[in-house]
Amino acid sequence: MTIGVVIGESKPTEVTAQSSKPLSVGEYVIIDSQDGKILGLVEKSAISSEALTNVRNFDEAIESKEVAEINSRDKNYKVKIGILGFLDKLQKGHVIIPAVPPLPGTSVLEATQQDLAMIFGPASKEWIRIGALLRNASIEARININKIVSRHLAILAMTGMGKSNLVSLIAKHVASLNGTLVIFDYHNDYENLDVSKMNYMVAKINPRLLPADKLAEVIELRENADKQQRVLRESFTESVKQSKEFWATLEENVALFGRTTKGYADSASRVLDKIDDAKHRFSDILDPDCGDPVDLIKEGRVNILNIAELSERQANAGLSYYLQELLQQRKESVWERKGKATHKRSYKFLAPIFVIIEEAHVFIPKGEHTDTKYWASKVAREGRKFGIGLGVVSQRPRNIDPNVLSQMGSLAIMKIVQDDDQQQIASAAESLSKDLILQLSSLNIGDAVFIGQWVNLPSIVHIDEVKGKRSGSDLDAVSEWNQTDKFKDIAKETTQRLIQKDLLLD
Ligand SMILES: Nc1ncnc2c1ncn2[C@@H]1O[C@H](COP(=O)(O)OP(=O)(O)OP(=O)(O)O)[C@@H](O)[C@H]1O
Ligand SMILES: [Mg+2]
Incomplete structure (x- = not known):
């Protein structure tokens, strides 16, 4: 027509x-x-x-x-x-x-449907349904999942616009394809995700496997507390790493160092306090007897690693460890297949893995070094060869390292109004025209611009809502306040009854 x-x-x-x-x-x-x-x-x-x-x-x-x-x-x-x-x-x-x-x-x-269906919804199995075209709603919108595993993905939008919903949708598809997905869940958004083959766990850090400077971060020694750092470095010996009683042996060494090294008694006693503190506060997370935490990740599952209990520095140490190990294991796997195995270590991931980092601006920040950033850029550069894909999710694109962002081969961008966020995205995605960028402020929840290698063409899509999960929905403060009043009334009545009873008994 x-x-x-x-x-x-x-x-x-x-x-x-x-x-x-x-x-x-x-x-x-x-x-x-x-x-x-x-x-x-x-x-x-x-x-x-x-x-x-x-x-x-x-x-x-x-x-x-x-x-x-x-x-x-x-x-x-x-x-x-x-x-x-x-x-x-x-x-x-x-x-x-x-x-x-x-x-x-x-x-x-x-x-017509016929004109568009082949472009936006190809029928082969690596194309998974994500929603429908926003303005041609009868046309199914699909994305090529192979391309995000090999060339990475960024999901960027203001808060509450549907980033985690898209992650959940991808997770469902990965599960149905028997793929391996790892989500680092900083806000405990995915615990109730309703997917088959889910493996939910609290992320662990095994202090034995860390280098001394990382252990210092994890037990929260100040970075510029040079003497305390030295105490820990000198005390964290091979015998501590091998010891059955990890903490006790470390504490013995620290105490010994304090007693025998002039001028270090105070610093050693501070370090002992820190160790004691960390041991109790983070007993669920810092576990010298958990083996290799990467072993908790299961192949062919949607692995949700809850890092909500970790401080930012701990989460950073944990994340970088996981990224480094996963990359290494994938390398070993690929080398083995090519007959070039080094046999230095074992690996268990036989097939590609996709790793998603929520709150990416915290762990992969612009203008600041973090270990996670180092390993994330390495995965972004080398992942394609070794079958490990990276997904970064953030509501503050302007604070993500532009180098890492520019290596994300595909982008899902939902509503974004801030000018500097839009500029950052524009420079990461050359194919995004100025007019499309202007569209970003007028998108509604669940609407997204998809660009990059996972689509045949830049598309504006309304993403399907994943039902049966509780990811990131806003708190209903008003009804909770209302409840609080009710609870207070009940509490007041009960107290009054008790007082009256007391008086009667007197
Ligand atoms: N495609 C969609 N269709 C309809 N509603 C949606 C869609 N995506 C998200 N929503 C609604 O918006 C709410 C927030 O979505 P979601 O948690 O995915 O946002 P977010 O961008 O991850 O937020 P945050 O920045 O807080 O992590 C969801 O609880 C859901 O009700
Ligand atoms: Mg979210």
Whole structure:
């Protein structure tokens, strides 16, 4: 069906059209050009009224409104259409932009199910359903999951816009494909995720396996407490690492160092306090007898590692350990398969793994070194060769390390209003046009722009909502306050009853 005509000046990358009805930004249309059908995306849409232009006062506005209503030619619907490529080539996965711009006068047609289905919802099994096109709602939107495992993914949006929902959806699909997923869950958002093959655990750190400076971080020695750092470094010997009684042996060594090294008695006693403190406060997490924490991760499962109880520095030490180990194990696995195994150590991950880091701006920050950042960039660079994919999730794209962000081959971007966040995304994603970036502030919950290698074309999608989970929903403060009042009343009544009883007994 013809819905418009190309007018004005055309370019190979964009045309202007006059349409017969208002078109939505983000809608796909077909430009029926002389060289074949071209797929276009409505990037700007404007409506104006002849009668209602240059209106000087209210009375004139009312009169003009009446004139406009009678005159069927009054409204002017103008759209800017970005050219995405020849339709038949896009359906085969190739982007070919026409060399000659469509002639003015070319018809603009409504895109049909048949035109779009092959592009946005290919049928092969690595394409998983994520939702439907936002403006062509009957068209299924799928993403290529192979591409995110090999070329990484960033999910960026303001808080509460549906990032964790998308992660949950990906998790469900990975589970149904028997894949291995690891989610570092900083806010305990995924405990109630309803997927088969879930392996939920509290992330552990085995202090025996850490280098001394990491142990210092984990037991929260101050970074600039040089003497305390030295005490720990000197005391954390091989015999401590091997000892059955890890903490006791470490404490003995620290005490001994304090007694025998001049000027170190106070520092040693501080370190002892810190060890004692860490041992009790973090007994669930810091576990010298848990073996290798990576062994808790199971192949073919959705592994949720709860890191909510960890302080930022501990979480950082934990995360970097996991990333380093997972990368190493994947390397061993690939080398073994290629007959180049070093046999230095064992590995258990036979197939690729996808690792998702929530709150990525905390662990992979801009302008600051963290170990997680070091290992995340290594995974981003080397992951493709060894089958380990990285997903970073954040509500503050401007604070994520731009290097790591630029290595994410695919992006899901939901509502973002802050200018500097939008700029950061624009520089990480060259294919994101200015007009699409402007769209980001007008998206609703669950709407996202998908760009990069996991889609054939940049798409604006409404993501399916994952039911049966409690991820990140806002607190209902009002009803909880209401409950508190009720509880207080009950408490008051009970206390009064008890007092009366007491008085009676007296
Ligand atoms: N695709 C969707 N369709 C409908 N509702 C959605 C969708 N995605 C998310 N929601 C709703 O929005 C709420 C918040 O979503 P979610 O927890 O995924 O956001 P978030 O971006 O991860 O937030 P935070 O930054 O706090 O982690 C969900 O509880 C859900 O009710
Ligand atoms: Mg979330």
